[in-house]
Amino acid sequence: MLAAVIHDARDVRAEERPHPKILTPGDAVVRVVAACVCGSDLWPYRGVTPVKRPRPIGHELVGVVEELGSEVTSARVGDFVVLPFTMSCGVCQSCRAGYPAACDLVTGFGSTDRGGHPVDGAQGERVRIPLAQHSLFPVGRSEAELEAAGLVPHLLALADVMSTGYHAASSARVSTGDTVVVVGDGAVGLCGVIAARLLGAERVIAMSRHEDRAALARELGATDVVAERGQEGVAAVRDLLGGDLADAALECVGTKQSMDTALDVVRGGGRVGFVGVPHGGPELSVRRLFERNITIGGGMASARRYMETLLPSVLAGEILPGKVFDLELPLSDVAQAYAAMDERRATKVLLRP
Amino acid sequence: MLAAVIHDARDVRAEERPHPKILTPGDAVVRVVAACVCGSDLWPYRGVTPVKRPRPIGHELVGVVEELGSEVTSARVGDFVVLPFTMSCGVCQSCRAGYPAACDLVTGFGSTDRGGHPVDGAQGERVRIPLAQHSLFPVGRSEAELEAAGLVPHLLALADVMSTGYHAASSARVSTGDTVVVVGDGAVGLCGVIAARLLGAERVIAMSRHEDRAALARELGATDVVAERGQEGVAAVRDLLGGDLADAALECVGTKQSMDTALDVVRGGGRVGFVGVPHGGPELSVRRLFERNITIGGGMASARRYMETLLPSVLAGEILPGKVFDLELPLSDVAQAYAAMDERRATKVLLRP
Missing domain, CATH: 3.40.50.720 (NAD(P)-binding Rossmann-like Domain)
Structure with a gap:
């Protein structure tokens, strides 16, 4: 599958990566419908934070569940879901208190999960989602319906x-x-x-x-x-x-x-x-x-909580956060997406796999 | 009149100072019924903050209004009042928002007011109170009544x-x-x-x-x-x-x-x-x-606001903050009061002029 990998400052490439698989009973595999580039992705892109080795990048996505580990009951295959920009357990004290961003097991995209398995970046065709039971947020409507209503960009904005x-x-x-x-x-x-x-x-x-x-x-x-x-x-x-x-x-x-x-x-x-x-x-x-x-x-937003608060306003068209996307590109043009944001030609770029 | 003056580290003296007078139409003169020593008074006493020149000290008092400037209508002569540990105007944006501690004209005891007049310390027999219109907080009961009910220490605790x-x-x-x-x-x-x-x-x-x-x-x-x-x-x-x-x-x-x-x-x-x-x-x-x-x-507490919130609980005996005073001394023994707190023989000392 195609996915974005950052190799060094100003060097992001769309390249072939292995198709993600379920590695633990708590995982899900999600097919990405839309992803995007974050202002914070520009820190490594600009060399402000060093890129020690090539790694998959991106942490915002909406998509459709393709596969579920045996322990995941919070969503079904085929569900359209939003993913928060960090995964969380939903069980520890911080999660219970409504702050999954400070989860004891907080896990980021493009990093490594607590079991030592690599985690995909969100700027790709598919991602393995660890801690899926709490991290998947099903929207309750089908992909086709959401696309037809033009809601995908607004839902994607909830991810971060x-x-x-x-x-x-x-x-x-x-x-x-x-x-x-x-x-x-x-x-x-x-x-x-x-x-x-x-x-x-x-x-x-x-x-x-x-x-x-x-x-x-x-x-x-x-x-x-x-x-x-x-x-x-x-x-x-x-x-x-x-x-x-x-x-x-x-x-x-x-x-x-x-x-x-x-x-x-x-x-x-x-x-x-x-x-x-x-x-x-x-x-x-x-x-x-x-x-x-x-x-x-x-601090780091507990997106998993706020997307619950904000979903009704998005579905009702009361808020239009997807307006922040002023450029849409295919995933294969991810290098152009970074350059456009770096040069301030775009505020935020939406990527379509 | 007698008042506490800090001369240097570990050198606080009760000494004769001029009887305070009304200097501006916004002033009051209050006869001190009880004052006390604050943990923060120990910073100069211990030499942690330098004492550049002798100055009156203390910022917590309850007392009775003796004299009022022509513009002060918020209290009457004879009223028993609590003073917050900083004086405030009541009019600026911070005061209006409920944060008189961040008042544009905030004025401390033992310092200088905005007109350049010296301000007495609270550990004395009498104090001139600038910005009296907003700073005086009349309790609505007489000195005799409050003394008889043993409420003076609890009210004094509201000052800070x-x-x-x-x-x-x-x-x-x-x-x-x-x-x-x-x-x-x-x-x-x-x-x-x-x-x-x-x-x-x-x-x-x-x-x-x-x-x-x-x-x-x-x-x-x-x-x-x-x-x-x-x-x-x-x-x-x-x-x-x-x-x-x-x-x-x-x-x-x-x-x-x-x-x-x-x-x-x-x-x-x-x-x-x-x-x-x-x-x-x-x-x-x-x-x-x-x-x-x-x-x-x-940060610095807006005592002038909180004393309004807390007064009913004090008068009803629901809270007993005066319990923090575990030693009472005459003002003339102020040096002993500081020593007792410095040596942790007392948590907080109440001073009676």
């Missing part, structure tokens, strides 16, 4: 970016009437805009300096856009709010500057939800949080 | 430690059925135990290795006590919980070790409320919060 944007807003405890600043205009930031509105925010200020993304942010619910960055951005937010600051901020980038901005745009007692994958820092000053009473939470 | 313990529990969003670990067995930690129970925690594990404090923690509502520290303490919590971890932790010390313990005793998706004054750190690793989905919040 929409769940992650929702985690940012939920961690920042966004609620009715809030003023929220979203730092970051990538796919996650854009989904953060959707999530903030869904949770009742009255005013959502998107920090974006790309005209196309700013326009999409407005389409998805942003009431204002601030193009400035850093302290100039904070000043622009203050201007917009008549001297006040925001109740909450969503940090959707993962750099020191974006975290600083998120901390600076909220009022005393404000809340920051952060979901940008932190890159070699930043460290947070406890004193800074202390003096301004800022609460910070977030 | 009980409000701070409540801030820790509230920031950690403690709610019904939670398992909560309290890190720190000082007065704030003990009040954290009270607060966790008040907010519905089912199980409260106090980390304490002092027998007298552990006994008091149990009296105030702790269901378990763990004497071990660091990783041994975390293991002991796991043992108590049958391999699980806590839903929330209250960090009531302010050291790197106590913060590490608080972060390590909560499950994935757990919440840490921190109120220990951070001393030259610690810095928080964003990645650590990220991977385990830990939310952290807290």
Whole structure:
């Protein structure tokens, strides 16, 4: 089968890999209907995190169950499923508490499972899914029906970016009437805009300096856009709010500057939800949080939980997170998909095997 | 009048100071009925924070209004009042949002107000209170009545430690059925135990290795006590919980070790409320919060808000935070009060002018 493999910085190839098989009674094999490239896939692509050896890549997919291990009863062969971007057991304390992202057995795509078996990347024709009992999320409708309704991209967004944007807003405890600043205009930031509105925010200020993304942010619910960055951005937010600051901020980038901005745009007692994958820092000053009473939470999104919350809104067409995909390519053109995102010619690329 | 002045490390004296006067129309003068020594007063006393010049000290008091500036209408002369440990305007965005500790004009005792006038310390016979309109909190009962009912120590605890313990529990969003670990067995930690129970925690594990404090923690509502520290303490919590971890932790010390313990005793998706004054750190690793989905919040407590929440419970005798005072001395013996707390002969000393 065809699957994407990253060999080195700026070297992602679609190449032949072995057809996945059931290796344990808890596995499933899923045929991929759609996958995509994540902003975090660009870290190894850009050489920010080193690629030690060639490995399959990608962690977002929707697909159809082809085969099930003997212990998996949560789905049936033929079910259309969404996969969260990490697999989880559903049994440990973190899973039971609603945080499968912090599962004791958390297992990523393109890595190795707890039994030592390699795990496929999501950018491929098929994947073996370990911990399938809890990780498979059947949508309850057929592939044909979902394709005809144009719902596949919106469901695919639940695998990561929409769940992650929702985690940012939920961690920042966004609620009715809030003023929220979203730092970051990538796919996650854009989904953060959707999530903030869904949770009742009255005013959502998107920090974006790309005209196309700013326009999409407005389409998805942003009431204002601030193009400035850093302290100039904070000043622009203050201007917009008549001297006040925001109740909450969503940090959707993962750099020191974006975290600083998120901390600076909220009022005393404000809340920051952060979901940008932190890159070699930043460290947070406890004193800074202390003096301004800022609460910070977030991290890796428990997509497996949020997709349950969000599915009805997607099926009802209330939210359209698939709008973040602005380019669709065949899996065989995966190298072009990475290049387009790297060069900011695309916000997020959907891949079709 | 007599007031405590810190001259240098281990040198606190009760000495004659000028009788405070109204300096601005927003001031009040309060006669102190009771004051006390805070764990944070021990930082300069122990030389951890340098004492650059002699200054009045203390930031916790209850008293009776003696004089009011022309603009102060929130209290009347003769009212028995509690003062929060920082003064606030009540008007800025942080105050309006319920976070007067992060007030734009926040003013501490023993410092200088925004007009450049010196502010008295609370360990004295009288204090000038700037920003009195919002800062004075009248209890609605007379001094004689409150003294007769033995309520003065419990009300004094609202000035800081009980409000701070409540801030820790509230920031950690403690709610019904939670398992909560309290890190720190000082007065704030003990009040954290009270607060966790008040907010519905089912199980409260106090980390304490002092027998007298552990006994008091149990009296105030702790269901378990763990004497071990660091990783041994975390293991002991796991043992108590049958391999699980806590839903929330209250960090009531302010050291790197106590913060590490608080972060390590909560499950994935757990919440840490921190109120220990951070001393030259610690810095928080964003990645650590990220991977385990830990939310952290807290900081300087908005005592002015929490005393409103907590007053009914104090007046009804439902909570007894004044139990943290285990020594009472006249103000003239303030040097002994500091020594007793420094040498851990007392948890918290109440001073009577």
